[in-house]
Amino acid sequence: LFVKLSPNVTDICTTAQAAVDAGADVLALINTLAGMAIDPETRRPRLGNVTGGLSGPAVKPIAVRMVHAVYRKVGEPSGVPLVGMGGIMTAGDAVEFLLAGATAVGLGTATFLDPAATLKVASGLRDYLVRHGVGSVRELTGAVRLD
Numbered sequence: 001l002f003v004k005l006s007p008n009v010t011d012i013c014t015t016a017q018a019a020v021d022a023g024a025d026v027l028a029l030i031n032t033l034a035g036m037a038i039d040p041e042t043r044r045p046r047l048g049n050v051t052g053g054l055s056g057p058a059v060k061p062i063a064v065r066m067v068h069a070v071y072r073k074v075g076e077p078s079g080v081p082l083v084g085m086g087g088i089m090t091a092g093d094a095v096e097f098l099l100a101g102a103t104a105v106g107l108g109t110a111t112f113l114d115p116a117a118t119l120k121v122a123s124g125l126r127d128y129l130v131r132h133g134v135g136s137v138r139e140l141t142g143a144v145r146l147d
């Protein structure tokens, strides 16, 4: 069972724990964040639905924080792997999510700008592993240095 978590909740850890308790095998986070934009000339919302899903680099710090919190409170204790996403454009961004606690990463918005983005991030990840003498991406999961 694959569960995609929305960041538009009071506490994403509570939602994540409920998903694990319900039998989730993998948690993916985060989905888009609710956002709004207004055209100052027309005073009208820029989106037909007034609000809409915000994605890409603007949401990345929020996504990394949420992956880290869910990893600590739910993913690490339960062993349920996390797929981290939200603004990953480069291999460095992907490494951030892995260090925060993701077991794997995904790209959405980046592929709209460059259909080959995922391939570039994957090869950049290989370069990172070589450059840092890391044997496997698995060794990066949750390895952020907090001391």
Ligand SMILES: Cc1cc2nc3c(=O)[nH]c(=O)nc-3n(C[C@H](O)[C@H](O)[C@H](O)COP(=O)(O)O)c2cc1C
Residues within 6 Å of the ligand: 004, 029, 030, 031, 032, 053, 054, 055, 056, 057, 059, 085, 086, 087, 088, 106, 107, 108, 109, 110
């Ligand atoms: C145009 C668009 C459509 C999306 N449709 C879905 C969807 O159908 N189901 C889903 O779980 N997430 C959907 N998402 C959210 C993405 O899977 C992803 O969680 C989010 O965009 C953050 O990652 P990103 O910054 O790499 O795009 C969509 C995002 C965009 C931009």
